[in-house]
Amino acid sequence: MLLSSGKITLRSFNDNDAQRLTELANNEKIAINLRDGFPFPYTLNDAIGFISKFKASDTFFAIEWEGVYVGNISLLPLDDVHRKTAEIGYFLGEPYWGKGIMTTAVKCITDFGFQVKQFARIHTGVYEYNPASMRVLEKCGFTCEGIFRNNVLKNNRLWNEHRYALLNPTALQGNSVSL
């Protein structure tokens, strides 16, 4: 699977990515913004486990910028009555922050999620201390639908979570949706 936009390519993972993923992901400034399932320290074994779990997925991607692997982005399909919704997740290695890379990658994966995977809605929760991620989502057209107070326990403290969502314009509420 390959998606591209400008200098950005989203591609499937392969076993050779494990060392580089470890280097990119082993950063507390990244881990504090993600679920505890994304550990710190992030070891080579963590990277190997992640890649073996997701390399066959068609919604989990390595981000390449100018041909270099710089971060991850994914759409996690939800289930049951939420099966037309996907949760978006992403991180970028710190040396690559502030270049507009994630804004391009989010636009790319949301287009794919709506046009190819036919999700009706893509959403995520951003912890209150992460304005850069909120800004990325706002630049990509996401709306902040509300603030879930004390919804996150991270590093032994409770934090508010800002819920951001983007709707598929061709699958609006009340329209019939192919299942």
Ligand SMILES: CC(C)(COP(=O)(O)OP(=O)(O)OC[C@H]1O[C@@H](n2cnc3c(N)ncnc32)[C@H](O)[C@@H]1OP(=O)(O)O)[C@@H](O)C(=O)NCCC(=O)NCCS
């Ligand atoms: C959040 C993250 C993905 C942003 O990626 P990026 O490629 O640097 O983002 P972009 O360059 O496309 O856009 C960042 C925007 O946030 C803004 N920004 C950065 N730091 C900010 C801050 N402290 N306060 C407000 N805005 C901030 C930038 O100015 C830019 O907006 P602009 O284009 O209007 O100037 C990256 O920092 C990251 O991986 N962080 C750790 C993991 C993470 O937070 N994942 C998301 C969990 S919800």
